Amino acid sequence: MLEVTGLHVAYGGIQAVRSITFHVNQGETVALIGANGAGKSSTLKAIARVIDAVGGDVHFCGEKISRIAPHDIIRKGIALVPEGRGVFPRLSVLENLEMGAYIRNATVEAKKDLKMVFDYFPRLKEREDQLAGTLSGGEQQMLAIGRALMSRPKMLLLDEPSMGLAPIMVQKIFEVVRAVAADGMTILLIEQNARLALQCSQRGYVMESGEISLHGDSAQLLDDPKVRAAYLGE
Amino acid sequence: MDIFLQQIINGLVQGSIYALVALGYTMVYGIMGLINFAHGEVVMIGTLVTITVAGTLLKAGMPVALAGMAGLMAAVLVCMALGWALERVAYRPLRHAPRLTPLITAIGMSIVLQNLAMMLWGRNYMTFPSLLPKVDFELAGANFTAIQIIIVLVSAATMGGLLLLVYRTKLGMAMRATAQNPAVASLMGVNINRVIAAAFVIGSALGALAGVMVGTYYEIAHYQMGFMLGLKAFTAAVLGGIGNLAGAMLGGVLLGLIEALGAGYIGDLTGGFLGSHYQDIFAFVVLIVVLMFKPSGLFGEKTGDRA
Ligand SMILES: Nc1ncnc2c1ncn2[C@@H]1O[C@H](COP(=O)(O)OP(=O)(O)OP(=O)(O)O)[C@@H](O)[C@H]1O
Ligand SMILES: [Mg+2]
Numbered sequence: 001m002l003e004v005t006g007l008h009v010a011y012g013g014i015q016a017v018r019s020i021t022f023h024v025n026q027g028e029t030v031a032l033i034g035a036n037g038a039g040k041s042s043t044l045k046a047i048a049r050v051i052d053a054v055g056g057d058v059h060f061c062g063e064k065i066s067r068i069a070p071h072d073i074i075r076k077g078i079a080l081v082p083e084g085r086g087v088f089p090r091l092s093v094l095e096n097l098e099m100g101a102y103i104r105n106a107t108v109e110a111k112k113d114l115k116m117v118f119d120y121f122p123r124l125k126e127r128e129d130q131l132a133g134t135l136s137g138g139e140q141q142m143l144a145i146g147r148a149l150m151s152r153p154k155m156l157l158l159d160e161p162s163m164g165l166a167p168i169m170v171q172k173i174f175e176v177v178r179a180v181a182a183d184g185m186t187i188l189l190i191e192q193n194a195r196l197a198l199q200c201s202q203r204g205y206v207m208e209s210g211e212i213s214l215h216g217d218s219a220q221l222l223d224d225p226k227v228r229a230a231y232l233g234e
Numbered sequence: 235m236d237i238f239l240q241q242i243i244n245g246l247v248q249g250s251i252y253a254l255v256a257l258g259y260t261m262v263y264g265i266m267g268l269i270n271f272a273h274g275e276v277v278m279i280g281t282l283v284t285i286t287v288a289g290t291l292l293k294a295g296m297p298v299a300l301a302g303m304a305g306l307m308a309a310v311l312v313c314m315a316l317g318w319a320l321e322r323v324a325y326r327p328l329r330h331a332p333r334l335t336p337l338i339t340a341i342g343m344s345i346v347l348q349n350l351a352m353m354l355w356g357r358n359y360m361t362f363p364s365l366l367p368k369v370d371f372e373l374a375g376a377n378f379t380a381i382q383i384i385i386v387l388v389s390a391a392t393m394g395g396l397l398l399l400v401y402r403t404k405l406g407m408a409m410r411a412t413a414q415n416p417a418v419a420s421l422m423g424v425n426i427n428r429v430i431a432a433a434f435v436i437g438s439a440l441g442a443l444a445g446v447m448v449g450t451y452y453e454i455a456h457y458q459m460g461f462m463l464g465l466k467a468f469t470a471a472v473l474g475g476i477g478n479l480a481g482a483m484l485g486g487v488l489l490g491l492i493e494a495l496g497a498g499y500i501g502d503l504t505g506g507f508l509g510s511h512y513q514d515i516f517a518f519v520v521l522i523v524v525l526m527f528k529p530s531g532l533f534g535e536k537t538g539d540r541a
Contacts, residue, residue, distance in 0.1 A: 050417055074423045086418040088411045099411050102404070103423035151423070 001026040001186055002047070002078075002155060007056035009042045009210075016042040018210040019056065024155070029177075029187040031197035031218060033231060034207030040190045041083050043207070044157050047188075048080040049073050061154070075103055077154030081161065083190075085144040089133025093124055096132050096143055100150030110150065117146040120176045138169035145176065155186040162193045174200060194231035198222045206231070236375030241498035242491065247382045247451065249490020250389035254444035255467030256474070256482035257396065258437030264477035265413045265433045267333070268325060271340035274464015275347035276316055276438050280309040280445030281362070281455045282355050289363050302365035309442040316347075317438025321431050344461075351457035359456050362449035385447045392443060393483050396436070400479060409433060413477070462514070466493075469521040475531030484532060492516050 002024040009017035017039040024030045034040050046053040049070040058066040065076055073080075079100075088096050097117060101110040118125040121142040127135065132143055141161055148156055161177065162170040170193070178200050181187055191197035198204050198218040206214040206227065214227065221227050258273045288305030292298065324343050328336045369380040400406035411419040412429045420426050448463065449455050466489065474485025497513035524531060 048421060050421065069425070070420045071423050071425045074421060080421050082418060082421065086415055086421075088414045088418070090414055091407070091410060095407060099407065099419070099422045099424075102408065147422075 001028075001061060002188065003057075003059040004043075004047065005057045005059075007043065007046055007058065008054045009039065009046050009051065010054050015210055017046065017053075020207070020210070020212050022205050022212060022215065024186060024188050026186055027184055028203065029181045029189060029201040031194075031201035031204040032188060032190045032207060033192070033194040033197050033204060035231075036192070037209075038207040039210040040207055041159055044080060044083075044159050044188070044190060048078060048157060050080070050082075074151050074153070077152075078157065079148035079151050079153035079155070080157040081144045081148045081159060083159040083163065085137075085140045087132040087135070087140045087143050087147070090131055092129050093132055093135070093143055094128040096147050097124075097150050100147035103151060109152075113150055113152060117149055120149075120179065121146055138165050138173070141165065141169075141173055142176075145173070145180075149180070153185075155188070156180070158187060158189045160190055160192060162191060162196060170196070194227070195222070198227075237498050238495075239374055239376040241494040243376055243378045243382065245491035245494030246487065247385050247490070248494060249470075249487035250386050251444050251447050251451070251463075251486075252467050252470045252489050253483045253486025254389055254392065254440045254447070255463060256471040256486045257393070257479065258441045259468050259471040260474070260476055260479060260482040261409075261433045261437045263471070264479075265409060266325075266329075266416075266430055268336050269340060269468070269476075270320070270325075270434075270437075271337070271464065271468075272320060272324075272343035272347055273437065273441060274460035274462075274467065275344050275351070276313050276320075276460070277441040277445040277448070277463055278455075278457065278460030279316060279347065279351060280313045280442035281449040281459065282351060282360070282457070283312045283442075284309045284446050284449055285360055285362055285455055286355075288365060292363055298365060301363070305363075305365070306443070306446050309446055310439050313438040313442035313445070314435045317434040317441075318431055321434040326427070326430075344464075348457055348460070355457055357457065359454055362453045362455050364453070365450055381450055385451060388443070388447070392440065396440070397479065399436075405429075405432060466517045469517045469524075472529075472531055473520055473524050475534030478531070478533040481531055481533035489517060489520060492520060 004023065005021050006019045007017055008019050020043065032040050032043065042051070045051045047058050049068065053066060056066070057064060060076055060078060065073065088099060091099065097114060101113065104110055123139055124142055124146055127139065132140065135143060145161065158177065161173050165173070174196060177187065189197050189201060198221050201218045204215065204218045204221045205212050206221070214221065214224065255273065255277055259270065262268055262270045284305035287308040288301045291301035291304055320343060324339050325336055328339060366381050366384060371378055400409060408419065408424045408429050409432065411422065412424060412426055416426050467486065470485040470489040471482045473489060474481025493513050493516045496516040500508050500512055
């Protein structure tokens with residue numbers, strides 16, 4: 001479904017991503033793990049056209065999307081939940097969710113999806129009139145994921161949903177990620193919490209200094225001695 | 235007492251005009267952190283376009299009401315186009331440049347527009363055609379005119395409309411989202427370029443309306459009139475908290491009142507040493523005081539809030 005070929009990202013002289021190639025099949029959850037600065041976020045941002053890649057191609061559902069306008073990515077069916085959540089702090093929770101449905105006109109359908117988001121995250125329903133900037137970090141992460149779902153995407157790109165959250169909150173968020181995946185969503189999941197990411201994905205890629213150093217079934221990666229030593233703290 | 239009430243009325247009228255112009259500064263600043271110093275010149279061009287259009291139609295024998303409406307429409311359309319062009323030509327290429335660059339460009343555009351107006355309309359003061367009936371009212375010893383009432387009412391209605399647009403429509407929500415985090419707004423499918431252009435176009439339309447009001451009120455216009463008006467409206471925007479719509483409205487009215495009351499009493503306060511023609515100093519005293527003690531203005535958001 002998503003094919004990334006030779007993707008290359010640089011910031012001035014810094015080579016953040018060096019010609020990486022990987023793919024995500026329909027209905028799959030794929031983990032992309034790696035240490036700080038490995039180039040994971042840069043990869044996602046380049047796919048979502050938040051930044052320009054220096055080279056390489058991205059195809060989605062057979063269509064080349066690596067040159068389209070940033071605001072058209074979501075219209076192709078890709079929703080990015082950015083690193084640090086990126087909620088609109090001075091919009092209410094409800095308005096943030098409405099922004100998620102910005103590209104859609106069918107209000108009836110959007111209402112249904114709003115209900116679905118509130119079913120996934122009842123906490124958001126309780127706080128729908130609150131300004132998003134006053135939510136806790138975990139609630140903001142819920143909101144960011146809920147907002148992405150409001151566009152009815154074909155695929156979710158999640159950038160470190162566990163970042164800075166208490167373990168209990170991480171669990172809650174990942175329960176929903178699993179539930180969304182079980183409902184058929186295709187997901188590319190970036191995580192520093194490698195164990196968590198590999199546990200809820202089918203395949204995984206390991207990134208190191210801008211390159212993919214390992215890939216395989218998540219279960220195999222979890223058993224791989226190199227992965228265990230470097231990313232699972234064993 | 236009567237001079238007090240009189241100056242309150244004058245201040246409200248002048249303040250409504252400042253508020254309309256201040257909104258143009260604040261909308262653009264709120265969305266992209268740019269101070270569009272050429273905005274005062276957009277207002278000036280609105281005034282001059284109305285003089286030409288309404289004046290010509292009046293001479294051709296068109297009824298005053300129609301000629302006035304046509305003049306206003308022409309000013310609004312020309313200014314909207316001008317605002318759009320300014321963003322497109324002067325500011326968009328500098329979107330990612332250091333902050334000082336677009337600021338210098340703004341000052342440059344202001345000079346360009348002034349000179350353009352001078353070439354088109356000449357250096358002389360021009361009389362603004364009388365478009366509204368001259369009716370006077372009296373209230374508790376103070377005098378006011380129908381024109382003053384209309385200016386205040388139309389400004390209030392326009393500002394109400396703007397608030398509805400920004401807080402109740404999809405475009406308004408996209409504008410607020412873009413102001414808070416343009417990169418994420420774009421991930422939601424918002425075409426940032428269009429939203430920024432909309433802020434310029436709407437701000438310029440408000441400026442055109444203000445330009446027509448200034449012309450109607452003072453009945454005189456000049457290619458340099460945008461400079462002082464722009465500077466004062468900018469002061470009003472800073473006073474209210476630049477980037478904040480309600481702040482610009484309140485700041486405009488407050489500045490109008492401060493100026494009017496200051497001008498009314500400056501003679502008494504200085505024992506006749508300074509006369510009311512010194513009223514311009516109040517705006518700049520306000521600007522300096524605000525910048526020194528509360529640079530975020532009355533309703534200012536913490537600057538760190540901007541994404
Ligand atoms: N805007 C930028 N300007 C310059 N360099 C950048 C920029 N963003 C990222 N980099 C650099 O690119 C490299 C990859 O960064 P990236 O954010 O993609 O890493 P990451 O794998 O997401 O790390 P983390 O786990 O810390 O989020 C790093 O060396 C980083 O310093
Ligand atoms: Mg990252």
